[in-house]
Amino acid sequence: MNVDNTRSKTLGWLGALAAASLLASGQVHAGAYGLAVNELNNFRITTSAGTLSLAGANRNASDSAFFQGGVAVNPRAVNTGPAANADVLQVCSGAGCGASPQNHYAPTAALEFARGDAHSFGNMLTAAGSTVSAVSEAQRNTVGAASSTAGDTLTGSVNLTLSSAGFITFSFMGRRDLLANVTTMGDKSNVSIMDIFNISCNSASPVGCLSKANADGVIFQFAPDGDANNGSDINGNHGAGSLDPFSLNMTAGTNDPASGRAFTNGFAMFSLTSNFALPAGSYTLNFSKSTRTDIVVIDPLVVPEPGTLFLLGTGLAGLAFTRRRRPS
Numbered sequence: 001m002n003v004d005n006t007r008s009k010t011l012g013w014l015g016a017l018a019a020a021s022l023l024a025s026g027q028v029h030a031g032a033y034g035l036a037v038n039e040l041n042n043f044r045i046t047t048s049a050g051t052l053s054l055a056g057a058n059r060n061a062s063d064s065a066f067f068q069g070g071v072a073v074n075p076r077a078v079n080t081g082p083a084a085n086a087d088v089l090q091v092c093s094g095a096g097c098g099a100s101p102q103n104h105y106a107p108t109a110a111l112e113f114a115r116g117d118a119h120s121f122g123n124m125l126t127a128a129g130s131t132v133s134a135v136s137e138a139q140r141n142t143v144g145a146a147s148s149t150a151g152d153t154l155t156g157s158v159n160l161t162l163s164s165a166g167f168i169t170f171s172f173m174g175r176r177d178l179l180a181n182v183t184t185m186g187d188k189s190n191v192s193i194m195d196i197f198n199i200s201c202n203s204a205s206p207v208g209c210l211s212k213a214n215a216d217g218v219i220f221q222f223a224p225d226g227d228a229n230n231g232s233d234i235n236g237n238h239g240a241g242s243l244d245p246f247s248l249n250m251t252a253g254t255n256d257p258a259s260g261r262a263f264t265n266g267f268a269m270f271s272l273t274s275n276f277a278l279p280a281g282s283y284t285l286n287f288s289k290s291t292r293t294d295i296v297v298i299d300p301l302v303v304p305e306p307g308t309l310f311l312l313g314t315g316l317a318g319l320a321f322t323r324r325r326r327p328s
Contacts, residue, residue: 031141034293036191037105037177044129050164061086061152063116067094068144090117105135114138116150136293143299151290160285170197170222171271178252181260188296190253197222197287206281222272224248233275242272
């Protein structure tokens with residue numbers, strides 16, 4: 001019995017088995033997921049004196065979805081008035097579309113998709129305020145990229161008129177849900193939320209408005225960052241501070257299976273009041289809220305996991321031994 005020949009064949013089979021296991025391991029573990037949800041309820045703008053009114057504005061809800069290798073989906077937008085509803089249709093790309101209904105702001109149990117959805121209902125100048133929601137979500141297990149965006153903005157010349165001098169307050173109940181995870185080292189998942197509200201000077205603003213503004217003409221800005229010491233005066237006066245129980249504006253990401261990211265909060269009260277009384281007159285109101293998800297799944301053979309590296313080493317060693325023992 002030729003022991004060397006038997007041993008060579010055995011190691012050759014081990015090498016082939018290790019290579020097959022490497023391929024199978026890479027295929028099973030590939031995958032990336034990202035979710036960014038941003039919801040505001042009872043979003044209101046109020047004043048300590050007089051009344052507020054809005055005119056000349058467009059409310060824009062928009063979203064987009066991209067899934068490499070899937071059907072291209074272009075961003076869609078709905079432009080209405082400053083106090084009207086704006087509900088953009090959900091967009092989705094990839095084989096997993098159809099698992100989530102319109103205006104659904106929770107994780108979806110589906111694979112291979114990217115979706116974006118946003119809506120804004122109600123009037124921010126009434127007691128009930130408005131509801132503004134946006135979600136971007138993507139999941140894929142195949143090699144390639146996927147991304148989604150969703151958000152709500154006020155665009156154009158948004159005239160906020162104050163009938164008499166008064167302090168301005170932004171307030172709302174807000175929640176966030178950020179999830180980013182991958183199952184193979186090197187895959188990437190990045191998610192983000194960004195909310196910014198401000199009031200700036202325009203050509204019809206009272207005399208002296210620009211003296212309180214920054215270089216961009218902004219005199220009052222609210223960017224919920226979780227820091228109660230941040231004031232509302234754009235010039236740095238932190239006297240009033242803000243009620244920010246947690247930061248709505250953040251980015252999370254990972255490319256490591258052992259370091260998933262999750263930041264989830266229920267609804268909590270956010271508010272900020274200007275540090276000075278704005279004189280009566282016209283100003284420009286701007287707000288922008290957005291969510292974004294970007295994921296990339298690489299070829300699993302490019303960056304093998306430690307276990308697959310061991311299998312690869314075993315396979316190469318076995319094949320090398322087989323070749324070295326082969327009779328000349």
